[in-house]
Amino acid sequence: MRKTVVRRGLAGFAAVAAATALTVASGGVAHAVGSPTGFGAGTTGGGNASPITVTSGSALVSAMKASGAAVIRVSGMVSFTGMQDVTSNKTIIGVGSGSGIQGGGGIDVDGATNVIIQNLNFRGGSDDLINVQDSSTKIWIDHNNFYDSADGALDIKRGSDYITVSWNKVQNHDKSFLLGHSDDNGSQDRGHLRVSYHHNWFAGSTQRHPRVRFGNPVHVYNNYYQGVTSYGVASTMEAGVLVEGNYFENTNRACDLGQGDSPAGRLVQRNNTLVSSGACAATGSVNAIPYSYTLESAATARTNVINGAGVGKVA
Template identity: 65%
Template sequence: MSGRIQKVVKYASAAAVPVLLAVGVVGVAHGGTAAPPQTFGVLDLVGWATQNGGTTGGGNAAATTVTSASALTSAVGATAPAVIRVSGTISCSGMLRVRSDKTIIGNAGATISGCGLNVNGDRNVIIRNITFRGWNDDAINVQESATNIWVDHNSFTGGKDGAVDIKRGSDFITVSWNRVFGHDKSMLLGHSDDNASQDRGHLRVTYHHNWFDASTQRHPRVRFGNPVHVYNNYYFNNSGYGVASTEGAGVLVEANSFENVEDPFHLGEGDSGPGSLVARNNQLVNSGSGQTGGSVASIPYSYTPDAAANVKSVVTANAGAGRISL
């Protein structure tokens, strides 16, 4: 992410008409069929994070490279817009506060081990191309009405709690092209049943093209948000469940591929009452039929989903850290 202005061509799908735009990074979007890893730039942002003025992170700010926990802490906590490149393995503990207008992007092989990133009431943050390993709280925590966040092309494994947890009135968020493996609690949306006053009308999140690779549960577990859009994800060998809609949430589960998932989606979870869930055009391979009910608010943004039959090949070829050109 050099900050220079370059022209790129965006294809929302294989059949879409290309749109020529000027942006701060090079990006040629995935075209809807299996392909080797390729460049994914900011023009590939789809979903709720495109709303409310969009999500640009640090924009054209000059990039700085960090190689230590102290440097990372200082860079993400600064008040000015910044593009922060993570290099090597950074070992840390706890949660590092991320302030507004930040792009945090990993160089090849970048790893954050032992700690997580906390977006607490700030806005306009992009987190991409990082392997998070062994975090002792959450890997990425988005809370306290944080808005316009894009979590893209990261890998998550072996942490204590959530890989990507979003809660307390946060809004306008896209979680895309990530891989979760060797982990239990993947993605929580809405932290408790008694937080309706802060959460209703918010928690609008898009989850697309993520690879839930034998992770156990919460892919996502949703409270209150409506509409939450879950499309083109690949679920494989999830021993707990895929998607849960609870506490009046409205979740559209669309064109996903479920393989060896006994409980792909359902209403209610634990002590949480049911929400609504609409399922359409999903592929269920050696999987249960799922539970649906109620209605979901309309999706306000443009998108073109891949066919569910292509999702496995598309996602396994392109999801996770190390699958974007820098």
């Protein structure tokens, strides 16, 4: 598909958000708001299934594991232990700005397809906060806040594909977004791990925004990196990453090639802004982006991300 790039400001995005909002009801959003662009385009989650509201961790776990399409509204901060599975055709959405998961548990998207996770606060996980694995496809992770888990904020691995990660905020976190878990997993990961990361806000986080293995192309655009203490993006182990239109501010190193024991991947960088930040290392070529998308200037993206990323900004 030929790529079309259109530039549009905050007013344009507000109009799009208003036009694509599915349902907003008293007491919070009833269904997912908007629709994903990028590799996760076409993800509908639970669609227009009648929403159910859960107010406890046990009720959320039961609803996530049930078969069939469902829209699950999480009201308040709930807790459970361990990584708990969500099955296909689910929307999980927080009510208002004070809902989410805390106290050790995380969501495991394991071999599932067509899942939306939106408007949730994740904090205090004992493992990953969200784990997408085992050939999961058509996943949209949007407008969430991630804080202080023991491991990753969001890990995507083991052949998963066609995913969009948009408008999230990561704060005071070490290992943010991992894509591809092992240099030894190429037989499963090659030709997969295609993810779009856009309009995310990394505020005082450390590394992996994202750290990529094998995925090619991976598209990292119009994100805001603020006070990142190690590196922004790392391309490693056969990856191909396009990094464009991002705003790096007080970031130690904008982009790395290779990381730890992983060899360098390929990275193309263009139209990024670096303010008091280390360089964005780049080498080689990356497979073409196969979809149309809107690319803002880095400065416009920074403003839009500050105004629009995170919980409570979906409606």
